[in-house]
Amino acid sequence: MKLDLSNHPHRRYNPLTGEWVQVSPHRTKRPWQGKQENVPQEKKPEYDPNCYLCPGNSRAGGAHNEDYKSTFVFDNDFSALLPNTPNEEYNKNDLLIAKGEKGICRVICFSPRHDLTLPEMEHSQIRNVVDLWVKEYEELGSRDYINYVQIFENKGEMMGCSNPHPHGQIWAQQTIPNEPKKELVQQKEYYSKHSRTLLSDYLALEMEQDERIVAQNDHFVVIVPFWAFWPFETIVISRRPFARFTDMTSEERDALADIIKQITVKYDNIFEISFPYSAGFHPAPTDGEEHPEWHFHMHFYPPLLRSATVKKFRVGYEMLGNQQRDITPKASADLMNSLSDVHYMNR
Ligand code: H2U
Ligand code: ZN
Numbered sequence: 001m002k003l004d005l006s007n008h009p010h011r012r013y014n015p016l017t018g019e020w021v022q023v024s025p026h027r028t029k030r031p032w033q034g035k036q037e038n039v040p041q042e043k044k045p046e047y048d049p050n051c052y053l054c055p056g057n058s059r060a061g062g063a064h065n066e067d068y069k070s071t072f073v074f075d076n077d078f079s080a081l082l083p084n085t086p087n088e089e090y091n092k093n094d095l096l097i098a099k100g101e102k103g104i105c106r107v108i109c110f111s112p113r114h115d116l117t118l119p120e121m122e123h124s125q126i127r128n129v130v131d132l133w134v135k136e137y138e139e140l141g142s143r144d145y146i147n148y149v150q151i152f153e154n155k156g157e158m159m160g161c162s163n164p165h166p167h168g169q170i171w172a173q174q175t176i177p178n179e180p181k182k183e184l185v186q187q188k189e190y191y192s193k194h195s196r197t198l199l200s201d202y203l204a205l206e207m208e209q210d211e212r213i214v215a216q217n218d219h220f221v222v223i224v225p226f227w228a229f230w231p232f233e234t235i236v237i238s239r240r241p242f243a244r245f246t247d248m249t250s251e252e253r254d255a256l257a258d259i260i261k262q263i264t265v266k267y268d269n270i271f272e273i274s275f276p277y278s279a280g281f282h283p284a285p286t287d288g289e290e291h292p293e294w295h296f297h298m299h300f301y302p303p304l305l306r307s308a309t310v311k312k313f314r315v316g317y318e319m320l321g322n323q324q325r326d327i328t329p330k331a332s333a334d335l336m337n338s339l340s341d342v343h344y345m346n347r
Contacts, residue, residue: 004068006328014199014227015190017182021229022324028331037274039308044115046166053165055112058339065109070125071132072109079105081173083145102145103173103337108132117155119165119276120342126257133281134253136217137245140172141286146177156276158303158311176285183282184294191293197241198331199295212333215262219255222263224333231305231312232270234263236298243284243294260298262341267302269339277302 004009049251052059056067061077081103111121111128111175117125137149153168154161176184190198206223214221214234225235236259242248248256255265267275278301284294305312316322341347 003167006330012227014225015202016186016227017179018186019182021227022322023328024324024326025328025331026324028045032268035270036307037271039271039273041273046113046115048114048165051114051165052112053107053109053163053167057070063344068112069228070112070114072112072131073106073136076105076107076337079103080127081171087174096218099175101174103171104140104143104146105172106136106140106170108136108168108170110168114165117164117264117268118153118260119268120167120345121166121261122194123254123257123261126261127254130257130260134169134245134248136201137283137286139334140170144174145174146172147174147287148172149283150180150280151237152278152280154278156274158276159278161276176287180282180285182287187293187295199237199297200241203237203239207213211330214266214333214336216257217255217258217262219252220259224329224336226329228329229325230301230303231325232267232302232336233329234300234301236260236263236300236339238296241295243291244286245281245283245296247296263300265341265343266336266339269344270336271304272344273308275302276304295336 005023006025009022009026011022011025013020026207047054050055051057053065053072055065055069055072058064059074059077063074063077065074066304081101083102083104085100085102086100089314090096105288105305108129110116110118111125118129121129133151137151140146141149149170151168151170187198188200194201203221203223207221212224212226213226214219219239221239222234222235222236224233228234236256238252240252245265264275267277279299281296281298283296284291303311314323
């Protein structure tokens with residue numbers, strides 16, 4: 001019998017991390033739709049006097065936000081990493097091991113408007129956010145003790161986001177964190193074998209198969225990756241293999257703003273709600289090395305499964321055994337491709 005990827009239980013390899021995902025497509029033979037329930041949606045005010053991110057308001061610890069008109073960045077008042085931590089190592093019998101870690105945490109407000117989210121913002125406003133990400137990556141990454149700048153967004157209460165005001169975070173630190181570290185090892189190995197980046201070859205394959213692409217423009221392509229773990233997981237890959245935020249041309253920055261708008265509109269249209277996710281960028285480390293192997297990309301990890309309220313949990317087998325999914329990545333891509341490109345609020 002021939003292996004049928006849309007029918008037989010199988011494992012898929014994630015070449016970026018070197019890990020496997022178990023897929024059980026036979027469990028979801030039923031057709032599967034998007035929006036099914038009516039979720040009441042509260043209307044948010046443009047300005048909320050109690051919001052710690054709105055312009056002019058005060059934050060915990062007494063700081064005051066500027067009366068900003070576009071984007072705004074500040075050092076996190078509850079930073080998880082601090083610049084002046086001693087760099088000492090602790091080791092008891094090679095079993096109790098610890099190391100001091102230096103870093104800087106920042107918060108970025110995407111807009112002065114309390115009631116907007118990325119998919120509802122104008123292209124030019126998202127472009128301002130892109131420019132700020134580039135600036136922060138450059139500024140933080142140029143410090144000699146900062147070797148990785150992790151830029152991300154937690155969106156929605158479900159993802160532990162503390163405030164609906166559109167914002168993201170930056171954690172810049174000494175050590176390359178686990179996820180980009182795995183990608184570094186895998187991308188280096190691929191590049192040394194093939195002299196091309198792993199993601200440029202992967203992108204070419206996906207373009208050829210044309211089964212899992214959900215959005216694209218002149219400079220970026222969005223794919224539900226073959227090895228996706230989250231039901232509607234996507235990866236945003238640059239067509240040109242470059243490594244850093246600072247390598248982007250002005251046109252590419254515009255295209256990044258455009259592709260973020262496209263994919264987040266699609267997400268909101270799946271269940272006609274403001275779609276929760278954790279998303280973030282994987283640019284090259286800022287450790288002073290060249291990184292010809294590194295291919296700039298962005299991940300979206302949304303937790304929702306089959307409705308606005310049913311969430312995928314990582315429990316049981318997934319905690320103890322392996323990551324697992326039922327619906328195939330192609331089926332997720334098909335559903336996303338069946339949706340309108342116009343945000344449901346504007347229809
Ligand atoms: P979320 O993206 O998970 O909502 O986190 C928002 C961050 O804002 C969080 O890391 C910080 C929190 O520490 N924060 C401030 O820096 N100042 C405040 O007044 C409240 C929250
Ligand atoms: Zn606000």
